[in-house]
Amino acid sequence: MSYQSLKEECYEANMLLPKLHLVVFTFGNASVVDREKGVFAIKPSGVPYEFLRPEDIVICDFDAQVVEGTKRPSSDTKTHAVLFKNWEKIGGIVHTHSTYATAWAQAQLDIPILGTTHADHLTTDIPCAPPMDDEMIKGNYEYETGYQVLNEFERRNLSYEEVEMVLLGNHAPFTWGKTAEKAVYNAGVLEAVAQMAYLSCTLRPDVPRLKQTLIDKHFFRKHGKDAYYGQGC
Amino acid sequence: MSYQSLKEECYEANMLLPKLHLVVFTFGNASVVDREKGVFAIKPSGVPYEFLRPEDIVICDFDAQVVEGTKRPSSDTKTHAVLFKNWEKIGGIVHTHSTYATAWAQAQLDIPILGTTHADHLTTDIPCAPPMDDEMIKGNYEYETGYQVLNEFERRNLSYEEVEMVLLGNHAPFTWGKTAEKAVYNAGVLEAVAQMAYLSCTLRPDVPRLKQTLIDKHFFRKHGKDAYYGQGC
Amino acid sequence: MSYQSLKEECYEANMLLPKLHLVVFTFGNASVVDREKGVFAIKPSGVPYEFLRPEDIVICDFDAQVVEGTKRPSSDTKTHAVLFKNWEKIGGIVHTHSTYATAWAQAQLDIPILGTTHADHLTTDIPCAPPMDDEMIKGNYEYETGYQVLNEFERRNLSYEEVEMVLLGNHAPFTWGKTAEKAVYNAGVLEAVAQMAYLSCTLRPDVPRLKQTLIDKHFFRKHGKDAYYGQGC
Amino acid sequence: MSYQSLKEECYEANMLLPKLHLVVFTFGNASVVDREKGVFAIKPSGVPYEFLRPEDIVICDFDAQVVEGTKRPSSDTKTHAVLFKNWEKIGGIVHTHSTYATAWAQAQLDIPILGTTHADHLTTDIPCAPPMDDEMIKGNYEYETGYQVLNEFERRNLSYEEVEMVLLGNHAPFTWGKTAEKAVYNAGVLEAVAQMAYLSCTLRPDVPRLKQTLIDKHFFRKHGKDAYYGQGC
Numbered sequence: 001m002s003y004q005s006l007k008e009e010c011y012e013a014n015m016l017l018p019k020l021h022l023v024v025f026t027f028g029n030a031s032v033v034d035r036e037k038g039v040f041a042i043k044p045s046g047v048p049y050e051f052l053r054p055e056d057i058v059i060c061d062f063d064a065q066v067v068e069g070t071k072r073p074s075s076d077t078k079t080h081a082v083l084f085k086n087w088e089k090i091g092g093i094v095h096t097h098s099t100y101a102t103a104w105a106q107a108q109l110d111i112p113i114l115g116t117t118h119a120d121h122l123t124t125d126i127p128c129a130p131p132m133d134d135e136m137i138k139g140n141y142e143y144e145t146g147y148q149v150l151n152e153f154e155r156r157n158l159s160y161e162e163v164e165m166v167l168l169g170n171h172a173p174f175t176w177g178k179t180a181e182k183a184v185y186n187a188g189v190l191e192a193v194a195q196m197a198y199l200s201c202t203l204r205p206d207v208p209r210l211k212q213t214l215i216d217k218h219f220f221r222k223h224g225k226d227a228y229y230g231q232g233c
Numbered sequence: 234m235s236y237q238s239l240k241e242e243c244y245e246a247n248m249l250l251p252k253l254h255l256v257v258f259t260f261g262n263a264s265v266v267d268r269e270k271g272v273f274a275i276k277p278s279g280v281p282y283e284f285l286r287p288e289d290i291v292i293c294d295f296d297a298q299v300v301e302g303t304k305r306p307s308s309d310t311k312t313h314a315v316l317f318k319n320w321e322k323i324g325g326i327v328h329t330h331s332t333y334a335t336a337w338a339q340a341q342l343d344i345p346i347l348g349t350t351h352a353d354h355l356t357t358d359i360p361c362a363p364p365m366d367d368e369m370i371k372g373n374y375e376y377e378t379g380y381q382v383l384n385e386f387e388r389r390n391l392s393y394e395e396v397e398m399v400l401l402g403n404h405a406p407f408t409w410g411k412t413a414e415k416a417v418y419n420a421g422v423l424e425a426v427a428q429m430a431y432l433s434c435t436l437r438p439d440v441p442r443l444k445q446t447l448i449d450k451h452f453f454r455k456h457g458k459d460a461y462y463g464q465g466c
Numbered sequence: 467m468s469y470q471s472l473k474e475e476c477y478e479a480n481m482l483l484p485k486l487h488l489v490v491f492t493f494g495n496a497s498v499v500d501r502e503k504g505v506f507a508i509k510p511s512g513v514p515y516e517f518l519r520p521e522d523i524v525i526c527d528f529d530a531q532v533v534e535g536t537k538r539p540s541s542d543t544k545t546h547a548v549l550f551k552n553w554e555k556i557g558g559i560v561h562t563h564s565t566y567a568t569a570w571a572q573a574q575l576d577i578p579i580l581g582t583t584h585a586d587h588l589t590t591d592i593p594c595a596p597p598m599d600d601e602m603i604k605g606n607y608e609y610e611t612g613y614q615v616l617n618e619f620e621r622r623n624l625s626y627e628e629v630e631m632v633l634l635g636n637h638a639p640f641t642w643g644k645t646a647e648k649a650v651y652n653a654g655v656l657e658a659v660a661q662m663a664y665l666s667c668t669l670r671p672d673v674p675r676l677k678q679t680l681i682d683k684h685f686f687r688k689h690g691k692d693a694y695y696g697q698g699c
Numbered sequence: 700m701s702y703q704s705l706k707e708e709c710y711e712a713n714m715l716l717p718k719l720h721l722v723v724f725t726f727g728n729a730s731v732v733d734r735e736k737g738v739f740a741i742k743p744s745g746v747p748y749e750f751l752r753p754e755d756i757v758i759c760d761f762d763a764q765v766v767e768g769t770k771r772p773s774s775d776t777k778t779h780a781v782l783f784k785n786w787e788k789i790g791g792i793v794h795t796h797s798t799y800a801t802a803w804a805q806a807q808l809d810i811p812i813l814g815t816t817h818a819d820h821l822t823t824d825i826p827c828a829p830p831m832d833d834e835m836i837k838g839n840y841e842y843e844t845g846y847q848v849l850n851e852f853e854r855r856n857l858s859y860e861e862v863e864m865v866l867l868g869n870h871a872p873f874t875w876g877k878t879a880e881k882a883v884y885n886a887g888v889l890e891a892v893a894q895m896a897y898l899s900c901t902l903r904p905d906v907p908r909l910k911q912t913l914i915d916k917h918f919f920r921k922h923g924k925d926a927y928y929g930q931g932c
Contacts, residue, residue: 024425025418027350046463075454075462097350099425103432106348107440115805116870117726117796137446141454170443171349185724192723192798199802202435202901207806210869213836221774221840229774230745257658258651260583279696308687308695330583332658336665339581340673370679374687403676404582435668490891491884493816512929541920541928563816565891569898572814573906603912607920636909637815668901 002068003041006034007057010041013180014057017096018049020188028096029074032180033084035091038062040084044071064143075142082146083176087160092180094187097172100194104128105167111197113210118193119218120229121164125209126190127156128167149174162223165190235301236274239267240290243274246413247290250329251282253421261329262307265413266317268324271295273317277304297376308375315379316409320393325413327420330405333427337361338400344430346443351426352451353462354397358442359423360389361400382407395456398423468534469507472500473523476507479646480523483562484515486654494562495540498646499550501557504528506550510537530609541608548612549642553626558646560653563638566660570594571633577663579676584659585684586695587630591675592656593622594633615640628689631656701767702740705733706756709740712879713756716795717748719887727795728773731879732783734790737761739783743770763842774841781845782875786859791879793886796871799893803827804866810896812909817892818917820863824908825889826855827866848873861922864889 001007013030017023029043041057058069064081066073074080080093096102104111104126111126113119118126129152131137136144149166153159164186165175175186200207222229234240246263250256262276274290291302297314299306307313313326329335337344337359344359346352351359362385364370369377382399386392397419398408408419433440455462467473479496483489495509507523524535530547532539540546546559562568570577570592577592579585584592595618597603602610615632619625630652631641641652666673688695700706712729716722728742740756757768763780765772773779779792795801803810803825810825812818817825828851830836835843848865852858863885864874874885899906921928 024421027425044464072461072464097425097429099428100432102348102350103429103436106429106433107437109437114869115801117801131444131447134444134446137450141450170347170447188723192726192796195798196796196802196805198432198436199799199897200805203802203897204806204808211830211833213833214830214869217836217840228771231743231771257654260658277697305694305697330658330662332661333665335581335583336662336669339662339666340670342670364677364680367677367679370683374683403580403680431665431669490887493891510930538927538930563891563895565894566898568814568816569895569902572895572899573903575903597910597913600910600912603916607916636813636913664898664902 001055003034003039003059004054006032006039006041006059008054009180010043010057011052011054013092013094013184014043014052015049016181016184017094017187020184022096022098022187022191023049028094029076030092030094030180030184031074031080031084032092033090035088039067040080042073042077042080044069045074047071076145078140078142079146079149079174082143083149083174086146086150087176089161089178090176090183091178092183093174093176094180094183095172095174096187096191098187098191098194100198101167101173101190103198104194105169105172108169111167111194112201112207113215114197114200114207115210116214116218117196119210119215120222121186121189121193121219122162123215123219124158124163126165126167126193127152127158127163128169131169145171234288236267236272236292237287239265239272239274239292241287242413243276243290244285244287246325246327246417247276247285248282249414249417250327250420253417255329255331255420255424256282261327262309263325263327263413263417264307264313264317265325266323268321272300273313275306275310275313277302278307280304309378311373311375312379312382312407315376316382316407319379319383320409322394322411323409323416324411325416326407326409327413327416328405328407329420329424331420331424331427333431334400334406334423336431337427338402338405341402344400344427345434345440346448347430347433347440348443349447349451350429352443352448353455354419354422354426354452355395356448356452357391357396359398359400359426360385360391360396361402364402364404378404467521469500469505469525470520472498472505472507472525474520475646476509476523477518477520479558479560479650480509480518481515482647482650483560483653486650488562488564488653488657489515494560495542496558496560496646496650497540497546497550498558499556501554505533506546508539508543508546510535511540513537542611544606544608545612545615545640548609549615549640552612552616553642555627555644556642556649557644558649559640559642560646560649561638561640562653562657564653564657564660566664567633567639567656569664570660571635571638574635577633577660578667578673579681580663580666580673581676582680582684583662585676585681586688587652587655587659587685588628589681589685590624590629592631592633592659593618593624593629594635597635597637611637700754702733702738702758703753705731705738705740705758707753708879709742709756710751710753712791712793712883713742713751714748715880715883716793716886719883721795721797721886721890722748727793728775729791729793729879729883730773730779730783731791732789734787738766739779741772741776741779743768744773746770775844777839777841778845778848778873781842782848782873785845785849786875788860788877789875789882790877791882792873792875793879793882794871794873795886795890797886797890797893799897800866800872800889802897803893804868804871807868810866810893811900811906812914813896813899813906814909815913815917816895818909818914819921820885820888820892820918821861822914822918823857823862825864825866825892826851826857826862827868830868
């Protein structure tokens with residue numbers, strides 16, 4: 001099998017999604033990049049997780065052209081390609097329709113930063129990109145979806161290395177990270193944070209955002225040069 | 234065992250319902266049609282899923298008369314019969330009382346189309362048929378239930394091949410498809426969409442419907458002659 | 467082991483409660499009566515389900531006195547005794563703190579009859595008995611709890627053979643039935659109905675009650691002389 | 700392995716947290732004290748539960764200095780140390796970000812006492828300590844977190860032996876008990892009570908608190924010299 005280890009890594013990342021209750025049926029996909037070869041591995045389109053095998057994984061280049069594989073790649077492949085091409089330090093991308101994150105995306109609302117669970121992972125509200133213009137939707141939709149994310153990050157002056165997740169308005173979340181495993185982890189964190197924020201907001205509609213000192217404290221004890229969370233490796 | 238493969242297919246479809254957390258106790262049933270023989274197989278009435286065996290499945294004709302089997306068929310058999318008789322291209326029907334879909338049915342509300350998870354599967358709100366007139370309820374209730382669905386689709390000018398699910402007001406959902414497996418899949422999709430819509434609506438009561446370009450884009454990338462989702466088979 | 471089969475039946479009924487996700491830790495108990503011997507079997511107090519054994523079950527008479535067993539019986543034993551003594555046709559009782567039913571009890575609200583899932587099992591709102599007077603609470607509390615249920619059924623003119631469940635205001639549900647297995651089933655039905663009603667009421671606060679013709683239709687197709695649901699045995 | 704039994708007890712307590720669905724990923728930690736040796740065992744920082752081994756557990760003194768172990772201890776170690784040092788009768792502490800309890804903490808609301816499930820375990824609302832002053836956050840944060848809890852209990856005149864749980868505003872819960880196992884149990888009770896209170900409050904925003912006679916009745920049948928719940932050992 002060519003690209004064997006890349007395919008296996010991609011397979012393992014995909015299989016974590018149903019295990020973490022982030023996808024049902026075929027509602028999601030994970031990809032892994034090989035920067036040296038200029039390709040990424042991605043789930044084939046419409047294949048249920050329970051039947052997925054490592055050899056089904058498709059290899060594509062950054063223009064979303066299939067390089068290797070007998071299956072058709074995920075219908076979201078162009079979105080992955082745009083993100084991999086433009087954000088050079090990410091190693092993996094995950095797309096799910098996880099329940100609470102998708103509910104926020106449908107409501108076209110940013111997920112407000114309300115607690116330290118959120119601040120442990122990012123210092124801003126989780127951005128919800130607005131639905132695209134009709135022209136973009138009718139055109140090269142999945143390709144434009146990638147640009148909708150890039151543009152929203154630029155418009156808000158966000159760094160993709162600090163904010164590793166986004167909601168696509170009316171659609172669902174994308175997450176990424178230095179590795180595919182980290183992208184999967186971020187998808188799980190997003191769903192947990194989305195659920196807690198839903199509960200806090202329905203319990204107390206005027207719930208205040210977390211104050212800046214707490215945001216900074218929790219983020220920088222896990223990230224950056226003065227971090228002291230974890231085993232330092 | 235006569236009708237062995239039909240019974241086994243029906244048995245398998247039924248057993249997916251508790252596995253997908255769509256039924257508890259005996260709150261649901263699945264059926265499979267054999268168009269050549271003019272019969273369908275359906276779950277027996279009131280038999281808990283954990284005790285169900287393939288040989289318990291009952292074979293009925295399109296007037297809901299038992300053709301083969303030692304058990305009494307589901308109390309909803311006449312509803313299945315009416316739908317099979319009138320909608321000639323469906324191969325299976327599923328009835329559940331799945332939690333979120335039933336909550337919408339009890340509220341007598343259509344499930345509004347709020348996101349692409351919904352639009353991936355149908356282009357309209359999920360219709361909630363109103364409760365029946367008292368005359369119909371007191372009469373041939375389960376037979377009239379089938380006609381309530383047929384009439385509601387006619388009234389709204391909906392195609393059963395495009396919209397494969399309905400809520401019965403005050404009652405619960407029915408779904409169908411070209412195969413029983415697809416009908417089960419639709420029951421799972423409906424429950425996922427119903428939960429997300431519940432969450433979006435309680436989070437933001439004035440949540441807007443999905444715009445038409447996004448509805449069309451998502452539906453037609455999965456359905457029709459220009460579809461490019463899945464493996465094309 | 468004396469009363470072996472009674473203890474084993476009680477043990478099996480109790481073990482269904484965590485299996486059906488109706489209890490955590492020690493938050494519940496099931497009992498089974500032997501009318502001929504004038505005794506009932508009940509879970510011992512404070513024993514976690516994972517350590518419960520058939521020989522731990524305690525045998526009591528209808529005055530809640532221990533007849534046989536080395537453990538102390540459930541702290542709710544007097545409530546069970548009062549119900550067994552006064553309602554001669556019940557064979558088992560279940561008490562849980564299941565999540566949604568208890569949330570309704572805490573809100574001191576009847577669960578309104580909103581759908582056929584509810585009407586399949588009873589024709590009225592699920593009654594919530596008010597919290598007891600201070601005198602009753604400070605007195606023989608668990609004994610008075612039984613009378614609070616009896617009195618509420620009398621006040622509302624309800625039949626315990628038709629309505630096999632109650633919420634105790636501020637506390638949690640009790641259910642019963644002709645057998646302990648039916649009482650467990652009713653505890654599961656109550657939790658499912660309580661969750662659906664919660665969702666319908668938060669989605670649409672002015673949700674209407676089910677109309678009487680539908681209530682009667684669904685109840686009487688499962689109960690009474692003209693029932694045609696199930697296998698008739 | 701030094702401190703072998705202490706490490707194993709700590710390991711077992713930690714492993715109960717994912718089993719009880721109270722933590723995902725690394726979002727929690729449990730500790731156990733050895734009062735004679737003046738040390739406590741705690742989970743290492745950032746180690747996922749599925750990879751945790753007894754030998755990874757870290758031993759610290761009451762000033763949060765590592766006494767034994769090759770891993771870095773939990774980033775919350777100083778909070779545990781402050782509580783162990785000041786509250787001499789507790790044997791274990793648990794910190795989680797369990798979903799419903801954290802939602803209340805994010806909303807900066809006490810969990811009101813609404814039912815007997817709550818009163819079975821404590822007689823007051825579950826206190827939510829306010830977020831700390833900016834000076835405390837920027838200073839010795841985790842150490843100050845411990846003092847925030849101590850000060851809140853003093854301000855409210857609460858006994859840590861009677862109220863074995865607290866919410867940290869904007870953050871998440873801490874629970875404790877005479878043993879680590881009791882602290883884990885309390886974390887589970889808190890999550891169950893938090894969910895029921897969320898449901899009751901969203902169902903009926905003006906839901907009344909439990910009346911004092913019921914609070915006293917339920918608490919004192921389980922606690923103190925006249926308790927009659929459980930097996931008396």
